[in-house]
Amino acid sequence: TKWVYGFGNGAAEGDAGMKNLLGGKGANLAEMSNLGLPVPPGFTITTEVCTWYYDHDKSYPAELAAEVEAALADIGRLTGRAFGDRTHPLLVSVRSGARVSMPGMMDTVLNLGLNDETVKAMATSSGDERFAYDSYRRFIQMYGDVVLGVDHHSFEEILQEVKDEAGHVLDTDLSAAELAGIIERYKDLVAAELGRPFPQDPMEQLWGAIGAVFGSWMTHRAQTYRRLHDIPASWGTAVNVQAMVFGNMGETSATGVAFTRNPSTGEKALYGEFLVNAQGEDVVAGIRTPQDITEKARIEAGSDRPSMERLMPEAHAEFVRICDRLEAHYRDMQDLEFTIERGKLWMLQTRSGKRTAKAALKIAVDMAAEGLITEKEAVLRVEPSALDQLLHPTIDPKAERNIFVTGLPASPGAACGAIVFTSEEAEQAKAAGRKVILVRVETSPEDIHGMHAAEGILTSRGGMTSHAAVVARGMGKPCVSGAGALRIDYRSGTVSAGGKTLDKGQVITIDGSTGQVLIGEVPMQQPSLSGDFATLMTWADGGRRMKVRANAETPADARVARDFGAEGIGLCRTEHMFFDGERILAVREMILSATEEGRRAALAKLLPMQRNDFVQLFEIMKGLPVTIRLLDPPLHEFLPHSDAEIAEVAEAMGVAADKLRERALELSEFNPMLGHRGCRLLVSYPEIAEMQARAIFEAAVEAGRQTGAPVVPEIMVPLVGLKAELDLVRGRIDAMAKAVAAETGVTIDYQVGTMVELPRAALRAGDIAESAEFFSFGTNDLTQTTFGISRDDAASFLGTYQQKGLIEQDPFVSIDRDGVGELISIAAERGRKTRPGIKLGICGEHGGDPASIHFCESVGLDYVSCSPFRVPIARLAAAQAAL
Numbered sequence: 001t002k003w004v005y006g007f008g009n010g011a012a013e014g015d016a017g018m019k020n021l022l023g024g025k026g027a028n029l030a031e032m033s034n035l036g037l038p039v040p041p042g043f044t045i046t047t048e049v050c051t052w053y054y055d056h057d058k059s060y061p062a063e064l065a066a067e068v069e070a071a072l073a074d075i076g077r078l079t080g081r082a083f084g085d086r087t088h089p090l091l092v093s094v095r096s097g098a099r100v101s102m103p104g105m106m107d108t109v110l111n112l113g114l115n116d117e118t119v120k121a122m123a124t125s126s127g128d129e130r131f132a133y134d135s136y137r138r139f140i141q142m143y144g145d146v147v148l149g150v151d152h153h154s155f156e157e158i159l160q161e162v163k164d165e166a167g168h169v170l171d172t173d174l175s176a177a178e179l180a181g182i183i184e185r186y187k188d189l190v191a192a193e194l195g196r197p198f199p200q201d202p203m204e205q206l207w208g209a210i211g212a213v214f215g216s217w218m219t220h221r222a223q224t225y226r227r228l229h230d231i232p233a234s235w236g237t238a239v240n241v242q243a244m245v246f247g248n249m250g251e252t253s254a255t256g257v258a259f260t261r262n263p264s265t266g267e268k269a270l271y272g273e274f275l276v277n278a279q280g281e282d283v284v285a286g287i288r289t290p291q292d293i294t295e296k297a298r299i300e301a302g303s304d305r306p307s308m309e310r311l312m313p314e315a316h317a318e319f320v321r322i323c324d325r326l327e328a329h330y331r332d333m334q335d336l337e338f339t340i341e342r343g344k345l346w347m348l349q350t351r352s353g354k355r356t357a358k359a360a361l362k363i364a365v366d367m368a369a370e371g372l373i374t375e376k377e378a379v380l381r382v383e384p385s386a387l388d389q390l391l392h393p394t395i396d397p398k399a400e401r402n403i404f405v406t407g408l409p410a411s412p413g414a415a416c417g418a419i420v421f422t423s424e425e426a427e428q429a430k431a432a433g434r435k436v437i438l439v440r441v442e443t444s445p446e447d448i449h450g451m452h453a454a455e456g457i458l459t460s461r462g463g464m465t466s467h468a469a470v471v472a473r474g475m476g477k478p479c480v481s482g483a484g485a486l487r488i489d490y491r492s493g494t495v496s497a498g499g500k501t502l503d504k505g506q507v508i509t510i511d512g513s514t515g516q517v518l519i520g521e522v523p524m525q526q527p528s529l530s531g532d533f534a535t536l537m538t539w540a541d542g543g544r545r546m547k548v549r550a551n552a553e554t555p556a557d558a559r560v561a562r563d564f565g566a567e568g569i570g571l572c573r574t575e576h577m578f579f580d581g582e583r584i585l586a587v588r589e590m591i592l593s594a595t596e597e598g599r600r601a602a603l604a605k606l607l608p609m610q611r612n613d614f615v616q617l618f619e620i621m622k623g624l625p626v627t628i629r630l631l632d633p634p635l636h637e638f639l640p641h642s643d644a645e646i647a648e649v650a651e652a653m654g655v656a657a658d659k660l661r662e663r664a665l666e667l668s669e670f671n672p673m674l675g676h677r678g679c680r681l682l683v684s685y686p687e688i689a690e691m692q693a694r695a696i697f698e699a700a701v702e703a704g705r706q707t708g709a710p711v712v713p714e715i716m717v718p719l720v721g722l723k724a725e726l727d728l729v730r731g732r733i734d735a736m737a738k739a740v741a742a743e744t745g746v747t748i749d750y751q752v753g754t755m756v757e758l759p760r761a762a763l764r765a766g767d768i769a770e771s772a773e774f775f776s777f778g779t780n781d782l783t784q785t786t787f788g789i790s791r792d793d794a795a796s797f798l799g800t801y802q803q804k805g806l807i808e809q810d811p812f813v814s815i816d817r818d819g820v821g822e823l824i825s826i827a828a829e830r831g832r833k834t835r836p837g838i839k840l841g842i843c844g845e846h847g848g849d850p851a852s853i854h855f856c857e858s859v860g861l862d863y864v865s866c867s868p869f870r871v872p873i874a875r876l877a878a879a880q881a882a883l
């Protein structure tokens with residue numbers, strides 16, 4: 001095995017394709033060398049050494065020492081220097097470099113090779129004593145900190161003391177003699193802490209630094225990061241050793257970082273910063289303010305400090321040429337590090353640059369237009385979930401964030417308003433033209449009007465599929481749910497968290513994309529759906545196989561869904577249509593009547609409203625498929641609770657309040673999510689299915705007349721576990737279709753299908769498909785019932801599961817492929833066997849999650865359905881899954 005790969009002087013043993021072996025940094029240094037770019041010579045110790053090291057009790061392969069020495073000799077030949085040489089000493093940098101850049105790892109040791117002798121040689125050969133001692137001072141501090149484990153602050157204290165004694169403000173004010181004094185104190189500090197002197201032998205220094213890089217692979221921080229980002233420990237890190245070039249050799253030297261395009265806007269213009277007479281860590285430390293690289297950027301920033309273009313025109317011109325070359329070569333926006341030593345430019349790093357969603361979109365579209373990448377590549381380059389940032393107002397990234405509490409990012413976008421604690425207050429405020437955030441322990445169907453009126457919703461309880469989260473996403477309203485640290489006191493009208501208390505009326509801003517709740521009003525940015533966004537979505541649609549539908553009930557939601565490109569409605573939750581004032585009363589009447597006759601009377605009140613809803617939906621959808629689900633309320637969501645509510649229903653029904661309270665008590669359940677809901681309710685009260693079927697068919701006839709296009713409704717039965725349940729309900733639907741046809745003289749084409757949201761339904765899909773013309777996977781309930789974890793209570797403990805590494809992802813957010821996924825595969829296979837070509841879709845929250853959408857593509861579903869605001873994300877994810 002070869003353990004060490006050299007690079008420099010226009011050649012390299014590796015290349016950009018060898019990231020797994022050389023790490024990202026090492027592979028790209030090799031690639032830049034191969035391209036003939038000015039890269040200080042060096043070598044990369046492979047990631048395989050790291051793996052070997054941990055497999056062999058933290059020791060090295062026998063051949064490694066010889067390979068490192070040979071590679072060092074190569075650097076020496078190219079630079080005319082040697083380790084420990086008394087006239088031309090070689091100094092190197094040592095950096096870690098995993099396959100992907102990884103915080104938590106040892107970063108950099110610079111100036112390695114300096115000691116009491118070589119520092120004198122550096123002073124002489126550079127003709128700059130101050131530079132030499134400053135470099136040695138930095139080296140002891142960095143090496144002492146990251147390799148020897150001496151606390152960084154102890155060094156800083158000494159530095160500060162000397163500056164204070166001499167009356168200096170800046171490090172750059174220190175003289176060579178003062179620096180020499182600091183060096184002595186630094187060495188004393190190290191000796192006192194370690195019980196042995198600071199290592200003077202450059203070879204010993206080098207092996208110490210190499211060991212520190214490998215050691216940092218297993219630090220707690222690095223392990224946590226890997227777990228969170230799904231990076232296996234077996235990947236290992238490489239070590240890059242490279243000849244030093246100095247940005248701190250006076251006014252003609254500098255160091256900087258740059259992006260080939262603007263990483264926040266995507267604008268095609270070199271963007272970056274540099275510092276004159278400095279080393280890398282000065283830029284990061286942020287003590288001195290860096291200067292702009294280009295004149296254009298300097299003018300735009302209104303800075304009066306000269307740009308690199310002005311100060312170092314030759315190095316700048318070469319840098320611009322190299323940037324263009326690298327971007328064209330890698331066919332992506334690059335993030336670069338460079339150093340200028342006495343006017344000569346050196347490249348230290350290149351990699352694909354991180355960028356905002358807006359920049360990602362613009363760069364992808366621009367690069368396709370420039371012919372640098374294909375349209376297909378452009379589609380693959382944009383992270384679908386990043387679109388979320390673009391579809392809602394977002395908090396200005398420059399804004400200050402005064403965090404009050406953090407909850408779950410339940411529905412994206414940012415909103416700000418005054419705190420209110422009840423839906424009534426929210427409505428009144430809205431009517432008075434004031435903006436509010438509805439703050440509640442949790443929301444229930446009675447809060448729909450308040451949620452509509454509020455700018456955003458904050459709850460202290462409930463997970464990502466809680467009522468508040470699902471309804472807010474459907475409405476496209478920002479929501480932070482399950483902020484467990486919140487203490488809401490409805491009585492005193494206050495809410496507190498982390499020792500701070502806010503009153504009703506105080507302004508907060510919620511960020512539903514991060515889960516943060518901020519005190520006060522925070523500046524926002526507005527979304528734009530035209531331009532690059534529209535262009536990329538058109539390309540995505542060209543590459544997509546699955547259709548994308550929306551979960552929508554209201555005409556407003558349906559219109560948003562169409563604007564976002566939904567190709568139909570995959571789930572109309574009819575119970576959501578019953579939440580409004582007048583309707584909820586009729587629903588309560590229906591649920592609470594003890595007789596069929598009473599229920600039919602209440603249903604008769606609902607029929608015209610339902611019909612009208614469906615007419616509107618059919619009209620907005622203009623012949624696109626619309627899946628309407630029959631009533632699926634966990635009953636508790638509809639039962640009256642307060643005395644006032646009970647009195648209201650009692651009066652409407654003409655029964656005594658006490659009687660009604662008794663009936664409500666009778667109906668209340670221990671476990672409503674597994675109780676009398678879904679088709680079970682329809683089995684008990686088939687007249688509900690009849691009313692809803694009638695409303696659907698009559699609406700289809702009417703909409704068909706008005707638009708001239710036939711409407712083919714898809715009627716869906718929820719929570720089916722037994723084929724017999726579906727058959728019973730289906731019987732009522734089919735009979736109603738005949739009745740309406742006889743009454744209107746119009747025969748309606750329609751389909752009856754079922755939700756697959758119980759494990760039994762998935763397993764018995766072969767049977768059920770005999771009666772179902774389509775399946776829609778209700779993965780919210782299917783996840784709940786497969787895991788046996790309540791979707792409304794999961795948030796309180798699943799977070800711990802994630803922290804402890806038991807699960808990687810919340811299964812209510814991203815589909816559990818192994819368990820829930822297998823049930824879906826089984827159901828798809830068995831359903832298709834019975835009914836080849838059976839239409840298959842998904843309408844749980846997972847229908848808007850990119851990873852879950854990839855899964856849906858892999859089992860060949862026909863469509864995904866998600867909340868309207870996630871439709872563009874789903875379109876892009878579905879295209880990426882297919883490409």
Ligand code: PEP
Pocket residue numbers: 571573632757777778779780781782843844845
């Ligand atoms: C589901 O269970 O996945 C589903 C879509 O239905 P609901 O969320 O309304 O229970």
Ligand code: MG
Pocket residue numbers: 757778780781
């Ligand atoms: Mg369900």
